[in-house]
Amino acid sequence: MVTREDIEAAAARIDGMIRRTPMKPSPSLSGLAGGPVWLKCEHHQETGAFKLRGASNAAARLGKVAGVTTASTGNHGRALAHAARQLGLPAVICVSRLVPQNKLDAIDALGAEARVIGASQDEAFEEARRLEREEGFALVPPFDHPDVIAGQGTLGLESLSQLPDAAALAIPLSGGGLLAGVAAAAKALRPDIRIVGISMERGAAMAASLAAGHPVEVEELETLADSLGGGIGLDNRLTFAMCRDLMDDLILLTEAEIASGLRHLARKDGEVVEGAAAVGAGAILAGKLRAENGPLVLLLSGGNIDPARHAAILGEET
Template sequence: MTSPKPEDKQQNQEEIALDYLRRILLAPVYDVAKETELTSLTKLSTRLGQQIYLKREDQQPVHSFKLRGAYNKLANLSEAKCIHGVVAASAGNHAQGLALAASKLGIKATIFMPITTPDIKVDNVRRLGAEVRLVGKSYNDAQSASIECAQQEQKTLIHPFDDQDVIAGQGTVAKELLQQQSKLDAVFIPVGGGGLLAGMAVYLKQLRPDIKVIGVEAEDSACLKAALDAGEPTDLSHVGLFADGVAVKRIGEHTFDVIKHYCDEVITVSSDEICAAIKDIFEQTRVIAEPAGALSLAGLIKYCQTSEGSESLAAILSGANMNFHSLRYVSERCELGEQKEAVLAVTIPEEKGSFKRFCKALSGRGITEFNYRYAGANEANIFVGVKLGGEVEERVALQQALTKANYKVCDFTDNELAKLHVRYMIGGQSPANVDERIFRFQFPEYPGALEKFLDTLGEHWNITLFHYRNHGAAFGQVLAGFEVSEEQQLAFFRHLKDLGYEWQEETQNLAYHSFLKN
């Protein structure tokens, strides 16, 4: 048996591409989906010197592009398969898209979801008309149960991405995009299992082969990059869960067959960069994108950092089903992703006035966070956040300047352990036996507010504990401990009055006695 000639392989690939093009053009997704807007991100365009557009799939009835592929798959099922119903496993957007699509077509849908799925998602799927079965503690458990159900109850299993009709349905995003803006130089598309990238890439390259198609992955879930390196789909040992909408261990077989021919480049981005993109989207559109939804814009911004010249670029906002409580993490990390904050460990002398001298060494840069606990030694280690202008070079220059001023500095800006845990664990019980009083302060945030605080109190009393975090609010919050003897109390409280800030003593607070008091 002879191997296919290269020209035969090329012809076969062209036939596959034309078949996808036909499927995309004929996909009846607009029975339930809507044509979403293409928003010009004017502020970001000015900042990056490019023309940047955002394709708004958050505007779909289920706030995600997944509805397109699910509906196209169901619309192409035979009558016999429709009668028996469909089944799927999902803890997110695929479940909601399939539920709505099935309801529209009058097909019974059964969705297996892990028992850990938030109630709001379970309730949404039920509200859209699907039967929900809660099984296992992970997606894999739910997936296994859905496969077993499909076999036992003769239901059709609807895969979230690795299916030709699903891929074609997602490809309708590209059809709209070119109709809305044909003069594009590059399109950035998020990658989980690859359904959206495959569908959009095959369409774009048939009509505009000169457009660069760039896939964007979370660096802790980069299954496409792994497949490209290996030459075939391969399993990741583990995936990160922050961008849960793209937390896929293995790229699809069908999707990879398409992507390897039509994707020009793959960019990976960090969680911090995704958080920065969520912030950019919110500031321009007032929409809160989910992490997977902001993934492609994060990749676009990273691309602009090294690209030359002015280009017309589009990113796909793939979804906006954000878990509300995740916003705490996003708010904490977005400025790190924008290179607007450095996180440092600095050794300072254990003496009065050392805080104030350190602030002056920052040359006017704002402090976003200050963590310190007195240990009774000659030196103290502080955990400090410092505002930057958005350039990596400034972070390097800051570290060099502090080193020149005789401070020992360690940069923790890229240290996940420090950012996730250590910054919240600074403190503990002091081994030193001191007359400590604990106070909470609130003061208006303005340049120099923290220095004024230290001017008034830091030169006169030994600070034994200090925690400050600027969250961008109008008021700053400080927890501070002072060594105040009985003879000094009158003078100390006089200075508190002179300070002019709201304060409350917490020396008798049970939390202080449990975790911080010696």
């Protein structure tokens, strides 16, 4: 398990490398949820997503290496590319063909190579492992790594410093690095706080693994919440157990419910987010998430959505 001490050390290590992102109330969602709802606007982070926290912490702890590599659905790759550029290291980010072009372009713009491999994150991971094995690159996994989890956990420390009386945190769930880190930090400070994981119905690997009682493979499908795609790894060492032990509730959403959350955040709260970041709002709108026991914080995990796609989703329903 990643500990509170690990997360506090990460916070000190990456201080000055990341932004402290805003926390703001959402009157519209509060009315629908039956209690106060707050938005933790992590999509305002440098590189547009929470992933910079974990990537920066992991990269800062590397020794002498030929370069860095990973497999990513986009946001972790962009974050690692940013951290590598700060350290003057080459970076090769392995992605599947399901990753949107705007995320590939963002990786390339940071001077890294976005290498498209196969139809799933697991296939992309094989190339990252080859680079580690044969070319001396340091492999920084997107979620199942103690330094990555500790870095993501700094978001939990920061959120509770901004809203100490939060009763629940709603966290987008994919491989589990974000939920594991934030939950470890939050429950260390507030053991009674409720941790709610939210994912999509289409290809949610962590949800399927928790239901099975062990990591399982799930077909990776196209989804509006593309950042939540990918497997958790059959050899998962940390995030499966941490999510199993620290998460209080798990909610799955349809594609229509995710789109509804995205539209609401844009129209009512003025926040442009990607599908993965809209799941909390989508869950409230679908009647699957309430805030009756005290303040509810929705972690808006990223904003790296293609502008044309965002406009098209807004135009689907007027």
